[in-house]
Amino acid sequence: MVKLFEPVPDEQTILYVKNLKTWFPLRRGIMDVIKRIPPRYVHAVDGVSFKIQDGDTFGLAGESGCGKTTTGKTVLRLVDPTSGVIGYHPRKRLLDEWAENGYEPPVIDDYGNIDLAKIPPRHLKPLRKEMQMIFQDPYGSLNPRLTIYKILEEPLVIHKIGSTKEERYDIVAKALEAVKLTPPEEFMNRYPHMLSGGQRQRVVIARALILQPKFIVADEPVSMLDVSIRAEILELMMELKNRMGLTYLFITHDLALARYITNKIAIMYLGKIVELGPTRRVLENPQHPYTKALIAAIPDPDPRNRHILRELPIKGEVPSAINIPPGCRFRPRCVVYDNTPKIQKYCEAIEPPLIEVEKDHYVSCWMHGEPEEIIKLLKK
Numbered sequence: 497m498v499k500l501f502e503p504v505p506d507e508q509t510i511l512y513v514k515n516l517k518t519w520f521p522l523r524r525g526i527m528d529v530i531k532r533i534p535p536r537y538v539h540a541v542d543g544v545s546f547k548i549q550d551g552d553t554f555g556l557a558g559e560s561g562c563g564k565t566t567t568g569k570t571v572l573r574l575v576d577p578t579s580g581v582i583g584y585h586p587r588k589r590l591l592d593e594w595a596e597n598g599y600e601p602p603v604i605d606d607y608g609n610i611d612l613a614k615i616p617p618r619h620l621k622p623l624r625k626e627m628q629m630i631f632q633d634p635y636g637s638l639n640p641r642l643t644i645y646k647i648l649e650e651p652l653v654i655h656k657i658g659s660t661k662e663e664r665y666d667i668v669a670k671a672l673e674a675v676k677l678t679p680p681e682e683f684m685n686r687y688p689h690m691l692s693g694g695q696r697q698r699v700v701i702a703r704a705l706i707l708q709p710k711f712i713v714a715d716e717p718v719s720m721l722d723v724s725i726r727a728e729i730l731e732l733m734m735e736l737k738n739r740m741g742l743t744y745l746f747i748t749h750d751l752a753l754a755r756y757i758t759n760k761i762a763i764m765y766l767g768k769i770v771e772l773g774p775t776r777r778v779l780e781n782p783q784h785p786y787t788k789a790l791i792a793a794i795p796d797p798d799p800r801n802r803h804i805l806r807e808l809p810i811k812g813e814v815p816s817a818i819n820i821p822p823g824c825r826f827r828p829r830c831v832v833y834d835n836t837p838k839i840q841k842y843c844e845a846i847e848p849p850l851i852e853v854e855k856d857h858y859v860s861c862w863m864h865g866e867p868e869e870i871i872k873l874l875k876k
């Protein structure tokens with residue numbers, strides 16, 4: 497019996513997305529309009545489904561341009577989705593906030609979750625207290641003209657937390673202590689350029705956590721940092737996660753790092769998830785030819801083996817996200833397709849769904865399961 501992936505939320509689910517799409521329209525010239533050339537889109541996120549449980553560090557991996565950041569931003573509604581569901585666990589604090597702001601109650605989906613995709617842009621403010629993003633670039637994401645104190649106080653003022661200046665001062669001091677910038681007074685009056693890269697990323701983390709959110713999208717949070725301080729920032733993030741009961745969507749292109757830090761992982765290719773499951777399973781027993789290629793590209797930590805250049809089981813370049821190939825979008829680069837004539841007609845015509853290959857481990861490739869049986873399930 498084949499089983500296809502369905503992001504069905506349960507009690508432990510913090511967030512799930514179903515068939516999420518974020519397309520960016522390309523600019524149209526006057527001639528396009530005159531010639532009635534239909535509008536074209538960058539299919540940055542092109543039908544993504546996954547489910548994140550309370551306490552997960554859920555990895556999202558894949559090469560540059562595959563849509564990781566856009567997925568993270570869409571989930572937080574920093575970018576508007578084109579279609580799909582973003583189901584979020586309805587925390588009481590969040591619902592109360594909605595009511596206090598005099599907003600209409602949010603749309604609740606079939607499972608009792610808030611559908612974030614349906615919230616009108618003007619009603620998004622309460623979400624910021626609940627979900628935050630840690631960006632890759634600590635240089636770019638801090639305002640260079642504000643002191644560290646002002647940077648951390650700003651969200652408190654916007655969300656009316658701390659009724660007096662003293663209260664806010666205490667909250668800021670505690671936030672700095674939590675990220676181990678101590679004594680806090682030492683850092684409050686500095687400007688971002690007066691900190692090291694690692695210290696700046698600590699401020700970015702403090703700012704993301706100061707409103708006591710539950711869900712964090714961390715977008716390559718250590719990739720711009722010096723290798724020597726990556727481990728301590730990651731350790732800090734994991735310590736804060738345990739202490740504050742956070743759940744992470746952790747975006748990275750580094751599978752060695754993902755293995756170390758995530759418990760589940762989704763491998764993305766050209767706007768779509770091609771493999772999904774517990775991190776160990778996926779990395780130790782990869783089933784998708786693309787995942788296999790990514791794993792083969794991880795450098796061997798043993799310096800004695802560095803001279804062995806491994807052949808990448810992949811060909812060609814990433815196609816453009818504007819013209820997605822029909823059928824399986826990985827087909828033009830796939831060596832399995834070349835060597836497996838009996839499934840080629842499926843690869844060419846139909847996008848493979850995520851098919852279960854072992855418990856909780858799903859792969860979108862026609863190599864797995866009986867294609868006709870799967871097609872029947874897709875039609876249901």
Ligand SMILES: Nc1ncnc2c1ncn2[C@@H]1O[C@H](COP(=O)(O)OP(=O)(O)OP(=O)(O)O)[C@@H](O)[C@H]1O
Binds near residue numbers: 520539562564565567
């Ligand atoms: N605001 C935008 N307008 C138009 N296209 C965009 C926009 N943001 C992203 N894109 C396009 O969407 C695709 C996915 O981009 P995204 O930044 O999500 O990739 P990524 O996986 O995070 O890449 P990287 O690893 O380089 O950060 C790319 O083709 C990108 O050019």
Ligand SMILES: [Mg+2]
Binds near residue numbers: 565715
């Ligand atoms: Mg990115």
